[in-house]
Amino acid sequence: MARLNLVKALNLALLQEMERDEDVLVMGEDVGVDGGVFRVTEDLHRKFGSKRVIDSPLAEAAIIGAGVGMALYGLKPVCEIQFSGFAFQCFHQIENHAARYRMRSQGRFGVSMVIRMPYGGGVRALEHHSESEEQFYAHIPGLKMVIPSGPRNARALLVSAIRDPDPVIFFEHKGLYHAAKEDVPDEIETLPIGRAQVVREGGDLTLIAYGGMLRLAREAAETLAEEDGAQADVIDLLTISPLDRATLVASVQKTGRVVVVHEAPRSFGPGAEIAASIMDGAFLSLEAPVARVTSWDVPFPGFAREKASVPDLARVLAAARETLAF
């Protein structure tokens, strides 16, 4: 057991999976000697050499495209895109190929690869270094989309992602990299992809969040308990796609009231699919419209105005109180 932040926990997952399985490779810009710009791959190069920890040329499409080729051969590449804002230069390789080879080849080939990307704002960074784009990947059939919320589940989910037979987009919130440390066991842990966790139980309201927004949902739940006497279920999605609808529906059948929090812009975002799924599965239990607290539908406004766009505690509380009073 060790107290690790998110960076160190992810590094542990990579280290242990690479020790376990020679087919696991790490590839990306600056992931080798430099250990990645956020140090997630630190020291792997020294331990496994430049054939397994590949400092690639600066070209996102070929990083993912070559990763697809490696996966078709049977290797398990873990590709890092330095910031999720740059992934549009490989989006076609993800959508056209990583997600589709299993279907196109009718099961002859699979693309067992992980595409890691730092996402999210609140770190006083420039445009393309602060956005949340999970909705693009969650919409693509054939992909899985995972976003951990803390060191321990990040480590376990990354191990699961590496072992998954299908391509997994793995988002890491930049604001969490050096935030809280958690106890992370030395032995390898996994978590099932496609399963959400109820991390706090209450009967009055369901708060749904993931990644960098989970902390906000938990804080809101504690405040509501203290100030309003209302108890909330807090659900950590962990996997955006495939969405764990059963866990969401079970909670809403109990509470009847829902607030979804995400950092991605609102329109056509994960909150919309979550709301629709809840209507499908728990319509007669609903006591209020499903509320969404999200960033506004504007391109990244610059970090001087970022706090006015990314959800904060006050907005989550306001939405929760409106929902409770409806």
Next chain:
Amino acid sequence: MPRTILEPRFQVEYLSILDSDGNLDTSLEPDLSADELRRLYRGMLLGRRLDERMIRLQRQGRIGTFAPIKGQEASQVGAVVTLRPSDWMVPSFRETAAMLWRGWPIEKLLLFFAGYLEGGQPAPGQNDLPVTIPVATQLPHAVGLAYAAQYRGDDAVVMAFCGDGATSEGDFHEALNFAGVWHVPAVFVVQNNQWAISVPLKKQTHARTLAQKALAYGLPGLQVDGNDVLAVYAACREAVARARAGDGPTLIECVTYRLGMHTTADDPTKYRAAEEVEAWERKDPLTRFVTYLQKKSLLDEGVTEAVDAEIAAAVQRFEAFGAADPLTMFDHAYAARPAHLEAQRTALAERLSNGGPAPTGDTVEPASPPMRGQRTSRR
């Protein structure tokens, strides 16, 4: 300070062995056995005859849109013949002759172009990727495959195909760059057929050759007469041997010509002159090879009839293929079906069992949508 020359001026070699008039450079003639020469011819002829048959099948509505290969048989067959079965072949979408040589059954290709994904499923152990449609995007996959082969210590070589239009795509350049930096066992075969749909080569690039694009990435680039199967063979054999020996990747530009349309949804008379096509018809890769074989008394009687019979039997097998079961669309989206797909599959199954629409596989649309960039006009 004076300006200094960092590198010598580059040169690009052009290789031609058997020209369109049947003249042979015997000093360069590859050492192929009589049987190998017969097989080469049969492979090219099968590509040509199937292409012609497929156009008729498309016009009859029995298959959908496809990209004919007429004129490019030599640059396909001459290339893949240098591979071992255990090597990898990465096609784009106009490699019918190459795919046939690599063992794709004719009926599978027909199924693929009739809209059945079953037709894109390589056989177990067959090291071929399925058809890739987005231009040039398959080239990085070839680099990854080659890297993986090298990583595992296998001596496999990867051969990837693309067209002249693909050399304008970013993925082409990224793939060549990665291949050079990683020194992978890959051979990139550019089928320069002069036209990317309606855009001629001179609007595609200001470079004198496509082969020279390799030089910027530190790999050898060679231009060959792509209608000369002996030249394509000789160049690819050398490149494959170099790759297998660990001496890195090569780019080979096959100068050829698309004698037909871009796809069956295209009308090339809109953008190119009949005289140009006629000039290239005189350089037909099959014509000159027939002359070559005749001189060697290697042209067998009845080979065309045998090829046609093979095609006819395959067309029958294709048409005997059952209707597409709609429910199988849920089988290969993921290795294991997630809950939401299970639910969607159940919904469709219920609809089908409650008198919903019949399975659609037996009603191939008479005219299928065009491929990328095509007008929708149909004949």
